[in-house]
Amino acid sequence: MAKRLLGKEVTAALNERIKADVAALEEKGVKPTLCIIRVGENESDISYERGATKRCETLGVACEKILLPADVSQDELLAAIDKVNKDDKVHGVLLFRPLPKHLDQSVIENALDPAKDVDCMTDGSMSGVFTGKNVGFPPCTPQACMEILDHYGIDCTGKKAVVVGRSLVVGKPAAMMLIKKNATVTICHTRTVDMPSVVREADIVIVAAGRAGVIDDTYLSAGQTVIDVGINVNAEGKLCGDVDFEKAEPVVDAITPVPGGVGSVTTSVLVGHVVEAAKRKFA
Amino acid sequence: MAKRLLGKEVTAALNERIKADVAALEEKGVKPTLCIIRVGENESDISYERGATKRCETLGVACEKILLPADVSQDELLAAIDKVNKDDKVHGVLLFRPLPKHLDQSVIENALDPAKDVDCMTDGSMSGVFTGKNVGFPPCTPQACMEILDHYGIDCTGKKAVVVGRSLVVGKPAAMMLIKKNATVTICHTRTVDMPSVVREADIVIVAAGRAGVIDDTYLSAGQTVIDVGINVNAEGKLCGDVDFEKAEPVVDAITPVPGGVGSVTTSVLVGHVVEAAKRKFA
Known part of the structure; x- marks a missing residue:
């Protein structure tokens, strides 16, 4: 029988590292913060959001939410992204995709500050994965x-x-x-x-x-x-x-x-990126 | 004996397509233009420059040059890139790399307008190759x-x-x-x-x-x-x-x-990118 590679074992080790980083940031007065932007009420988005929110709580990371209706205009969504870009308290942003068809996904993805792109949404992060450079975060x-x-x-x-x-x-x-x-x-x-x-x-x-x-x-x-x-x-x-x-x-x-x-490992990786984004900012 | 895949046959076919595009642009009053930026006097850069200049001439593409000393400052080089970014007559830019070590190559590469990045220097073009999206130009x-x-x-x-x-x-x-x-x-x-x-x-x-x-x-x-x-x-x-x-x-x-x-095909691909950049601008 094959050895089972268990997500929970990996997550437990990851979480220990994340908690230590969160504690170190707290000493500097920094609370790592994720902002989730959700457009519409897609069931799998909501399910992932629930998991991420819970994991943030467990690990001492703040989690803000911007919930927008499925018929949100391009300008309204871009304004929301601009707001989180400028918000010094937000270190990482998760925007659920695919977006509704009336929105220009590529324009919206690249509107995010690459430093806050914890889910590899921007072209900059994507190129980091491809080039091996330490740009943004991998998916x-x-x-x-x-x-x-x-x-x-x-x-x-x-x-x-x-x-x-x-x-x-x-x-x-x-x-x-x-x-x-x-x-x-x-x-x-x-x-x-x-x-x-x-x-x-x-x-x-x-x-x-x-x-x-x-x-x-x-x-x-x-x-x-x-x-x-x-x-x-x-x-x-x-x-x-x-x-x-x-x-x-x-x-x-x-x-x-x-x-x-x-x-089961993915959510911890996401929260780890938020903490890493906060660390990079105060490095 | 193996069939020989000859660059000159490929180039001849490519050049015909490029010439047709150049003629069509000329009718609209557009002269596709490459600007070569060279820092220092690297022999292989100069040799490639010679080939590209000649190929441009043959194909009816203008070729400008900005030659900078090996000890050029980061600010001077960035100013030169800013100038070609703003120059509506320049459609494509070739900057020889690697750059001298005192220059921050990554910053300089990404200073170029992606629309003029005919040699895949910017993170945007790189991500285009990786994602398969039609962003910039491949190397x-x-x-x-x-x-x-x-x-x-x-x-x-x-x-x-x-x-x-x-x-x-x-x-x-x-x-x-x-x-x-x-x-x-x-x-x-x-x-x-x-x-x-x-x-x-x-x-x-x-x-x-x-x-x-x-x-x-x-x-x-x-x-x-x-x-x-x-x-x-x-x-x-x-x-x-x-x-x-x-x-x-x-x-x-x-x-x-x-x-x-x-x-022998690479230079025509480069010139083809310049012409394509000019076409995209007037599409």
């Missing part, structure tokens, strides 16, 4: 994958890593982060021919396919570490990943469960 | 590789592509461009274990290793297309690529020579 989900690898001491140097998925939110940034960790990285996607044979060759597999259980044992081989980014609801109404866990677990060396894997 | 060398693949009708969809090198100037952007073309892309680098076995699996190989002749026939296999980005001077003082051409040619299906391959 939280792929960083959560890296935190899991780090926590469990899985060295990437010289390893073959395969990323399944080429999205801007997970696949591409995960690939860049793995290259920075000296892995030889292959990026697979919907147009990849004979994906099972490609994925089987990997030492480390990060799956962000966005489809429930598509990666089964025919894609996997002994000795692999599998990080499953997927969060899906299966036919029985239960949460499941992009990896078929029942079939994968007997084959591979280590695997993240869903739920209880990557998803 | 000229990896785009020259794509132009060669396109010109010779080499379809990347579903193919295995390997990029040797993870630099920001070639390796990483080339990988992103190949993903956009639906290839399954692997990025190799100095920390890759058993690189020959990885490269042999590829259908398309782009080599930007930065070392003369390191890719020989032990890395290659039948049916491959090899694009050699390297420009080195060998022990006999002759120009050569990163691929050992003599050993590679009998093995692979198609290969770019050095000289006469990628390097």
Whole structure:
């Protein structure tokens, strides 16, 4: 049976580091503060917001909210972003996306002060992920994958890593982060021919396919570490990943469960970015 | 014997398209204009400048120059960039890098108006390459590789592509461009274990290793297309690529020579970007 890479263990270690940083900032009279901007009433946004709010509370980070109606105008939303940009008490901003279609998402994303961009929304942060420069913050989900690898001491140097998925939110940034960790990285996607044979060759597999259980044992081989980014609801109404866990677990060396894997680490990574943004400001 | 993928054939086709665009702009009273900013007297900068100037002339693009001493101050250089940003007659700017060490390269790179960033110097252009959004322009060398693949009708969809090198100037952007073309892309680098076995699996190989002749026939296999980005001077003082051409040619299906391959396409790609920048402005 594979070793289970548990999000809660990673989160516990992360949270200790964050709490220590928060305490150090408090001594300087600084309260790290996240501002969540939500447009409309999307259910998954509200669910993520609930988790982030709770995690902020636990870790001693303040959490403000700006809630706007789904038909908010571009100018009103830009004014809200301008307000948080200018607010010295706010260190990090989370804006839920995708935005309603009448808004120009690219303009709005880039209106945010890059120093407060804790969820990699601006072109500046994105270029930081690509260039490896310390600009802004990487997206939280792929960083959560890296935190899991780090926590469990899985060295990437010289390893073959395969990323399944080429999205801007997970696949591409995960690939860049793995290259920075000296892995030889292959990026697979919907147009990849004979994906099972490609994925089987990997030492480390990060799956962000966005489809429930598509990666089964025919894609996997002994000795692999599998990080499953997927969060899906299966036919029985239960949460499941992009990896078929029942079939994968007997084959591979280590695997993240869903739920209880990557998803549970992401919120702490986000709060950690807010604290880091506050630290950078007072460095 | 492998088919030779000749830069001059690609350039000839590119130049025809550029000339047509220049003629169309001329009818609107617009003369596309490149401004080259050179700091100091680096020999390879001067050589590239000579090539770009000549190519501009041939294609009907104006070429201005701002030549600054190697000890130019940060403020003076920023003032020069501000001047070209505000100059409506200048459509594209090429600034040679690396800059002398007393200058803050990152600040200077990002001072340029992204719309005039024809050589992918700003974070905005870099993020465009990474995100696939149509922001700025990609770096000229990896785009020259794509132009060669396109010109010779080499379809990347579903193919295995390997990029040797993870630099920001070639390796990483080339990988992103190949993903956009639906290839399954692997990025190799100095920390890759058993690189020959990885490269042999590829259908398309782009080599930007930065070392003369390191890719020989032990890395290659039948049916491959090899694009050699390297420009080195060998022990006999002759120009050569990163691929050992003599050993590679009998093995692979198609290969770019050095000289006469990628390097000869790059200048036309640059001039093409200037013309495209002028077109975008008047679109």
